[in-house]
Amino acid sequence: MESRHNLLQRRPTLWTAVVLVILQLALSCWMCTVDALQTGYYAATCPNAEAIIRAAMERGMQEDSGTAPGVLRLHFHDCFVDGCDGSVLLDGPRSEKTASPNLTLRGYEVIDAAKADLELACSGIVSCADILAYAARDAVVLTGGLGWAVEAGRLDGRVSDAGRAFAEIPDPSFSSAQLAAVFARKGLTTSDMIVLSGAHSIGRAHCDSVKTRLYPVQDPNLREPLAAELRSGCPQQGGSATFSLDSTPNQFDNAYYIDVVNGRGIMRSDQALFDDPSTRTETMFNSLGAAPWAFRFGQIMVKMGQVGVKTGPDGEIRRNCRFVNTPI
Ligand code: HEM
Known part of the structure; x- marks a missing residue:
């Protein structure tokens, strides 16, 4: 049996290990708040963000009941092509929205409306990719489904390529x-x-x-x-x-x-x-x-909302969801 003396001698090593583990946990948690998506992401920087998006969705639904399915599908098509980075929203002669699987997408206007309201409330804070994620949840709730806590903190991408959409969106003829x-x-x-x-x-x-x-x-x-x-x-x-x-x-x-x-x-x-x-x-x-x-x-x-999220220098917070801030 180990003597009491030996145990006392080992204590400093044990304490060092415990301190190291705590430091490691603290560090990884700090990193996760920097890198990963979070619920309540805009609580401090744009506290009304979710309410503003929800109000835009409600107005959109009053005008056209196709808004909900349209927006839910937009989020899916966004995430499956180069990650959830709002690239599906970009205008352009060869952008994703011109690809054949995307020609029947709808709901762009309600995202524009939400973005315009958000820019008035807190300019340059809420990404278009995050608006899509919130609006997709609202689409489900507004049609009688169960909601969920949406994670946010995505940046908007600067690239939108029709060919990528064609390659990544599943076809309705698939097994x-x-x-x-x-x-x-x-x-x-x-x-x-x-x-x-x-x-x-x-x-x-x-x-x-x-x-x-x-x-x-x-x-x-x-x-x-x-x-x-x-x-x-x-x-x-x-x-x-x-x-x-x-x-x-x-x-x-x-x-x-x-x-x-x-x-x-x-x-x-x-x-x-x-x-x-x-x-x-x-x-x-x-x-x-x-x-x-x-x-x-x-x-x-x-x-799905975590797929290929951009959180580094390859993204930005777009001012207008249809255009990158500074074309590359
Ligand atoms: C499993 C693979 C999937 C395939 C092959 C597929 C394909 C399609 C196609 C071809 C349409 C009809 C487009 C049209 O003719 O107008 C459609 C509609 C739709 N899809 Fe999917 N989809 C898939 C998964 C998903 C996912 C994961 C979501 C969302 C999370 C989604 C949301 C929707 C919605 C809401 C509509 C109705 C859109 C509207 O009414 O405007 N789909 N999908």
């Missing part, structure tokens, strides 16, 4: 495995992908997003009567019909999963979640448990 691979590149799991696909609880799809299910050969997993509905709105040439992504397109709920389980997933990528055995069980689980899915949705939105 579960292809979707999972795209999400994995962003550090998100297959389960995260299934949970976030529930965003298709609100909004719409255009003919271009369903046509590959109809022509030249009909998708064998596309069943009647949905097949007839899609065909009648979308002839092989042209067609400007839009289709609600689930049976309650203005309500953020788990009806999307119930529809998919019943063979009414609008896009191939939606229906794949149930038809592919690798994603079926969790899709069914989400169709049965509205509350657990809604809770997880918020958690995974926070995770």
Whole structure:
């Protein structure tokens, strides 16, 4: 047995170790407040930021109920192309918004309105990337979904390239495995992908997003009567019909999963979640448990909001979300 004398002798070493650990923790915590995103990020510098964005979203919703789905999708398309850095908002002849997967994005005006109000309240403080993250949460809440604490502290990027958007945004013709691979590149799991696909609880799809299910050969997993509905709105040439992504397109709920389980997933990528055995069980689980899915949705939105965040010299706080402050 160790003698009391030996223990006393070892005490200084023990204390040194304890002090070192405390110092290390303090240092890493200091670094995390510098580098990482935080909730309540603007509490001191722009205390009304969240309220200002929420008010802009409410006004936007009064004018057009498509504001909520539009903004939620904008945040996703922002994060998947060079990280959540507001690059999807930049104007320009070859910017992301000109890429084919982005041509039906909507909601830019409400982000402009929020930014204008924020610049009046606290100029040069709130990034466009953060506005998108807050507004996406508000979109869910304003359509009846569960909110979450949004992390902020992103900087806006200075680059927006259509080719990058084309390469990174998943296609509605994708299988579960292809979707999972795209999400994995962003550090998100297959389960995260299934949970976030529930965003298709609100909004719409255009003919271009369903046509590959109809022509030249009909998708064998596309069943009647949905097949007839899609065909009648979308002839092989042209067609400007839009289709609600689930049976309650203005309500953020788990009806999307119930529809998919019943063979009414609008896009191939939606229906794949149930038809592919690798994603079926969790899709069914989400169709049965509205509350657990809604809770997880918020958690995974926070995770998506961390993708490729710019916090160093490669970013800035844009004055206007459509333009970089100083072109490079
Ligand atoms: C899993 C892979 C995904 C694919 C393949 C996909 C693809 C699409 C497509 C093609 C549309 C319809 C565009 C149109 O025709 O107008 C759409 C709509 C939408 N997507 Fe996704 N999406 C995916 C994941 C997500 C995620 C993760 C979110 C958000 C977190 C999201 C949010 C939305 C919303 C809200 C709409 C409706 C937009 C509106 O009504 O304006 N999607 N998506």
